[in-house]
Amino acid sequence: MSNKQPLVSIIVPCYNHEPFITQSLASILADDYPNKEIIIANDGSTDGSAKVIEAWVAGHQHLLSILFINRENKGVCATLNEMVRRSSGKYIVLLASDDALINNTIAERVQLLEKLEHAGKLVLVSDAQVVDEHNRIILPSSMTGYNKGNKHNYLNDDGILYETIMNPSISGATVMINRSIFEKIGPYPEDLRAEDWFFYQRAASLKAISFYDKAVSLYRVHTGSSSGRSASLKTQKALMRAMLLTYYRNIHFFPTLRFKVLGVNRLIKYAWGMLKVNIKILLYDK
Numbered sequence: 001m002s003n004k005q006p007l008v009s010i011i012v013p014c015y016n017h018e019p020f021i022t023q024s025l026a027s028i029l030a031d032d033y034p035n036k037e038i039i040i041a042n043d044g045s046t047d048g049s050a051k052v053i054e055a056w057v058a059g060h061q062h063l064l065s066i067l068f069i070n071r072e073n074k075g076v077c078a079t080l081n082e083m084v085r086r087s088s089g090k091y092i093v094l095l096a097s098d099d100a101l102i103n104n105t106i107a108e109r110v111q112l113l114e115k116l117e118h119a120g121k122l123v124l125v126s127d128a129q130v131v132d133e134h135n136r137i138i139l140p141s142s143m144t145g146y147n148k149g150n151k152h153n154y155l156n157d158d159g160i161l162y163e164t165i166m167n168p169s170i171s172g173a174t175v176m177i178n179r180s181i182f183e184k185i186g187p188y189p190e191d192l193r194a195e196d197w198f199f200y201q202r203a204a205s206l207k208a209i210s211f212y213d214k215a216v217s218l219y220r221v222h223t224g225s226s227s228g229r230s231a232s233l234k235t236q237k238a239l240m241r242a243m244l245l246t247y248y249r250n251i252h253f254f255p256t257l258r259f260k261v262l263g264v265n266r267l268i269k270y271a272w273g274m275l276k277v278n279i280k281i282l283l284y285d286k
Contacts, residue, residue, distance in 0.1 A: 006114070008036045008106055008176075009089030013079045014097035018047040019133075020220065021097045025056050027218075028095070029063065033106035037065040039083045044073025049097070077188040077195045084182065095173040098220045102129070105216040109176045112212060121210040122181040123203045125154070128172035128219040135218070142219040143169045154211035161204040165254070165262045168197050172219030181208060189249070192242040198250065205253045233284070237277045244270040 010028050014021055028038055042050045050070050057068050113124050130139040130146050139145030149169025153159035185202040188195040203209050251263040
């Protein structure tokens with residue numbers, strides 16, 4: 001049966017998530033989709049993540065194909081690019097090492113993407129529940145509750161592109177990707193700290209995103225989250241730079257004058273934000 005269904009590669013980049021990586025990996029096995037592989041990359045963690053992963057792989061590698069990459073830190077985008085290159089699946093699921101899959105949805109999502117491929121839909125976006133470090137549900141929806149997104153906009157191509165430009169609200173392990181999308185939009189930009197806005201804006205510009213309104217994962221918010229509200233000024237600067245360069249590089253991808261103008265608007269906003277962060281660093285973060 002498994003050989004008749006497309007291979008799904010679940011790629012799990014890990015950096016200092018020793019307390020959560022076991023739950024993340026166990027959630028992959030809990031989903032009963034039969035034809036899957038796991039690619040895990042320890043991106044130079046300084047905690048005990050590598051040993052935890054090694055022990056988990058040793059105990060489960062008889063169940064399915066598992067590749068563990070253990071190396072020095074190269075950053076999230078370089079790590080994702082390496083994992084995509086070394087994966088074999090037609091479909092790819094990105095799973096952060098502090099998040100977890102829920103609700104047994106891989107088969108449903110594969111089926112949807114198989115049906116939609118003829119229409120050019122290569123990316124399926126879903127929702128997530130937001131949890132804390134103790135797995136307590138904080139919000140039922142990462143898209144609307146945490147990121148303040150508008151799900152109504154995800155019902156059509158122009159709405160999706162508008163949302164990815166004006167209010168990016170996709171976060172966590174909520175995406176399944178047909179690997180052929182990378183031939184159209186290129187790899188993740190390795191000089192940026194964050195990859196998601198860049199990827200989703202380009203995919204939406206090609207009308208390649210479809211929306212499946214179901215919680216498919218747990219999105220964890222904790223003191224170590226790079227997206228946490230209490231990020232340091234230097235982290236804020238790196239993220240602001242990533243946003244600024246994302247819009248600068250993607251404006252030419254946007255298909256019409258309307259969306260290009262929206263992109264310029266966001267570019268100005270984040271340029272101003274970058275200036276304010278730099279001023280704060282000069283004043284308070286010496």
